[in-house]
Amino acid sequence: MPTRLFALVGMALLLALAALQPWLRFVLTLALATGLAVLGIAVLLRAGQVSFGHALYVAIGAYTVAFARPLVGEALALLALAVLAASASGLVIGLFVSRYRDIFFGMLNLAFSMVLYSLLEKLYWLTRGTDGIRIARPDLFGFALSARDYEWGLFALAAVFALTSGALVARYLLTPAGQALSALKTGETRLEFLGISARRVLYQAYCVSAALAGLAGGLIALATLHVTPLLAYWTHSGELVFVAILGGTANMLGPFLGAIVFELVRVYAAAAFPDAWQMILGLVLLVIVLAAARGLVGVIEDAWMRARRSK
Amino acid sequence: MSRAILRARGLVLAFGGVRAADGIDLDVLEGEVLAIIGPNGAGKTTFLNMVTGYLKPQAGSIQFADREITRLSPRRIVRLGIARSFQIPQLFREHSVLANIALALAAGGDFWSPHRPLLTTARETEAQALLQRFGLADLAQQRADALDEGARKLLDVAMAAALAPRLLLMDEPTSGVATAQKHAIMDRLIPALRQQGVTVVFVEHDMEVVARYADRVAVWSQGKILAEGPAGDVLADPTVRRDVIGLEGAAC
Numbered sequence: 001m002p003t004r005l006f007a008l009v010g011m012a013l014l015l016a017l018a019a020l021q022p023w024l025r026f027v028l029t030l031a032l033a034t035g036l037a038v039l040g041i042a043v044l045l046r047a048g049q050v051s052f053g054h055a056l057y058v059a060i061g062a063y064t065v066a067f068a069r070p071l072v073g074e075a076l077a078l079l080a081l082a083v084l085a086a087s088a089s090g091l092v093i094g095l096f097v098s099r100y101r102d103i104f105f106g107m108l109n110l111a112f113s114m115v116l117y118s119l120l121e122k123l124y125w126l127t128r129g130t131d132g133i134r135i136a137r138p139d140l141f142g143f144a145l146s147a148r149d150y151e152w153g154l155f156a157l158a159a160v161f162a163l164t165s166g167a168l169v170a171r172y173l174l175t176p177a178g179q180a181l182s183a184l185k186t187g188e189t190r191l192e193f194l195g196i197s198a199r200r201v202l203y204q205a206y207c208v209s210a211a212l213a214g215l216a217g218g219l220i221a222l223a224t225l226h227v228t229p230l231l232a233y234w235t236h237s238g239e240l241v242f243v244a245i246l247g248g249t250a251n252m253l254g255p256f257l258g259a260i261v262f263e264l265v266r267v268y269a270a271a272a273f274p275d276a277w278q279m280i281l282g283l284v285l286l287v288i289v290l291a292a293a294r295g296l297v298g299v300i301e302d303a304w305m306r307a308r309r310s311k
Numbered sequence: 312m313s314r315a316i317l318r319a320r321g322l323v324l325a326f327g328g329v330r331a332a333d334g335i336d337l338d339v340l341e342g343e344v345l346a347i348i349g350p351n352g353a354g355k356t357t358f359l360n361m362v363t364g365y366l367k368p369q370a371g372s373i374q375f376a377d378r379e380i381t382r383l384s385p386r387r388i389v390r391l392g393i394a395r396s397f398q399i400p401q402l403f404r405e406h407s408v409l410a411n412i413a414l415a416l417a418a419g420g421d422f423w424s425p426h427r428p429l430l431t432t433a434r435e436t437e438a439q440a441l442l443q444r445f446g447l448a449d450l451a452q453q454r455a456d457a458l459d460e461g462a463r464k465l466l467d468v469a470m471a472a473a474l475a476p477r478l479l480l481m482d483e484p485t486s487g488v489a490t491a492q493k494h495a496i497m498d499r500l501i502p503a504l505r506q507q508g509v510t511v512v513f514v515e516h517d518m519e520v521v522a523r524y525a526d527r528v529a530v531w532s533q534g535k536i537l538a539e540g541p542a543g544d545v546l547a548d549p550t551v552r553r554d555v556i557g558l559e560g561a562a563c
Contacts, residue, residue: 174428176417183403183414186456190401193363194418194474195389 006253006300007166011159014260018155022148025155029223031263032158034243035256036165037216040209041240042249043169046178047202048185049101052237053109056093056116057086057210059232061217063120066133066227075138075154079218086214087207094206098199113232120229132228135221151223158219165212166252172208181205213240242281246288248295257296313340316478316510317362317393322371324357324534331357332368333534339478344501344511346521346542349531349555355514356398358531359480363395364388376477394476398483398514400467404456408447408466411455412438415473438473444503445469461488461496468500472507479504481513485520493517497524518556522546530555 014032018025037058044051061082068081097108120127127133139145140153172178180201183191188198221227230236239262247258265284269277292299315338322335331354339345347355360366362373364385373381380388403411413429416437421427442448445465450458455466464484471479484500485493501524504511515521521528521542528545530537532555538545545551 171428172425174430175424175426176414176422176429177425179406179410179414179429180422182405186404186406187401189397190403190470192385193389193395193401194415194470195386196418196422197386 003170003251003253004167007163010253010257011163014159018152025151026223027263027267028260029151029155029158030220031260032155032162032256033216033219033223034240034263035162035216035247035259036158036219037213037240038243038247038255038259039165039169039252040212040216041244042252042255043173043181043205043209043212045244045249046173046181046185047205048182049105049202050241051109051209052106052234052241053111053113054209054213054240055232055234055236056109056113057090057213058217058220058236058240059113059116059120059227059229060089061086061214062221062227062231063127063133063217064214065218065221066135069135069138073139074142075140075157075222078138078222079157079215082218082221083211083214086217087211090207090210090214094203094210098203098206110234110237113237114234117229117232117234120232127229130229132226135225135227137225138222154219154223158223161215161219162256165215166256169208169212170252177201177204242285244295246285246295248292248297250294251297251301253300254295254297257300261296313342315339316341316376317512318374319358319362320372320374322358322361322368322373324354324361324366324368330354330534332361332371335371335534335536337529337536337539339510339512340527341477341510342508343526344505344513344524346525346528347512347514347531348516348518348521348528349537353531354534355531356482357534359395359482359512359514362388362480363393389474389476392477393480394471394474394478395480396464396467396471396482396484398486400463402455402463402466402470405454407452407454408442408458408462409435409438409451411466411470412441412473415470416441419474441469441473444506445472446499461492464488464496465499468504472504472509475507476509478510478512481511483514483516485515485517490517493520494523518546 014028018028037054041051041054064082064085065078068078072078093112097105100108121129137150140150145153180191180196184198184201191198217231243258243262244255246262248254265281266277269280273280288295317339319335319337322332324332335358349355357366361368364383367382372379375391375393380391403414410429413434416434417429439448439451442451447462447465447469450462458466468481468484485496488496497520525542527540528542529539530545530551538548538551
C-alpha cells in the first residue's frame, strides 16, 4: 500500500473537512494529537507489549504546558518543553518497566499513571485538583493570533507533527533495533544470544513512545487550553489502546485513522445518543475486532490489494 | 598440536540433589569438531549453558582464548566470540529467513544505528551468501514460522554463524528431524562451519552422526566425563558402547 500517498490524500481530506466544518477543526486537532500518542502505543505493540498507562505521558506533556505557560509565551517552545518532560520521565520510568513483559509491563504502566493521577488530584495548591488549570492562549509562530487563526495554526501544526512523526517512526521501525521489536516478541532468547540487550530494545521503544505521548499531551493542552487530572486517568490510557486496535498497528496510518474515526464517532454519537455513545463506541470496536482483526488500516490494505489484483 | 580455545576446569553445578556438572574438566581444541554424547540428563546441555553464561557454575572456571569468562553475561560472552544454537531453534518467527540472518549480521555491527535500515543492499548480499552456504537461499523470503524443522535447525545455526564466532556450540542440531534428513543437515553445517574456520562443539544422540562428523568425542555420564578422545577410539570403547550407546557386547 502506498502509505505516503494515502497519508497525503488523507491529510488533504482532513484539511477540506476542517475548512467546510469549522467546528471540526478542534475535534480533528485533538484526533491528530491522540493519533500521536497512539503511534507510541503502536510502537510498543510491535514488541507485543501493551501499556495500560500511557496517559501518564500525555498528562505530563499537558501539565508541563500548563505549568510553563506563565513563563513561556510561544506554543512551539511549550511543545518542546512538553516533549522534553515526557521524554525525561520515560527515560527514568522506562529503566524500570522495560525489565518486565506482558501483563506485568501493562500493569506497572497503569500503576505509574494512577500515581500521577492521584498526585494531580491531591496536590491542589499546585495543580488545582479536579478543577484543573486554565491556560492562557499562547502565541503561535511568534504571532498573537485570533481564536480562529490560532485554531487553524494548531490544526496545521498537529498535521505536520502527525506526518513527520509517522515518517520518522516508520523509518525507525525499519532499522535493526526497530525490526528487533517484533523479534523481541518471538525470540527474546535468540536476541540475547546474538549479544543484543532485549531490555535496551524495549527501553528505546518505550522512550520513543513516551516522547510521542508527551507531544500529544502538549497539543491537547494547547487545543483545549485547560488541563485536568482526567488526562492521566486509566480510562484515558485504555482509550489509547482502544484506538490502536481500532485503527490497526501494521501501518503508520492506523493510529491516526483510528483516532479520527474514534473522535468523530464519539462526537456524532454523543450528539445523537447522549446517554448511549459509549455503547456505540463499544459496538464499533466489537465489529472491528470480529470483522477486521488488523483494524481499519487492515481493511484499507485488503481493499487496495483486491483492487490491484482485479486490474 | 592445536591449542585449547576453551578450557573448563572443575565445573560443578547441582540442581537440588542432581549434580549436572560434577567436576568437569575439558579442553576444546582450536579448529576441531567435538561431539558431546551421553544419556538424557547427563549434563550435556548444562555444560553448553555454563559456557554461554546462561548458567553460572557453583565451582570451577571456564577460560575462552585465555580469558576468564565464568561469571560473564551471555551477551559479553557472545561478543568475545562464542555463539550457540538451540535444541528448539530460537528464531524470529514473524520475520523472513533473510531478515533473521540480517538481524544476526546487524547484531555484530551497526545494530543501534538510528539511520541505516536492516535490509541494506550490502547486508542483503552478505545474508544471501550466508544462506547459500547453509542451503537456505531458496527459502530467503519465507517466514521463519513456515519452515520445516530441518530448515529451522539450519537457520538457527546460520544465525549463530552470522556472528562470525570462533567457537560455535550446537545443542542437538539434528534432533526432531527425520533420520534421512540428519546427514543432509550435517553435510550442510559442518563443511560450512569448517570453511568459516569455526571450532565446533555439538551435543548429539545419533551415533552415526557423531562417528561421521566429529573429530573428537567427550562422553558425559551423571555430570562427569566418562571418556574423551578421537571419535573412532571413544566410540569403540566397550564401556562407552555398553553404558552410553547401549550396544552391549556389540562389535565395532
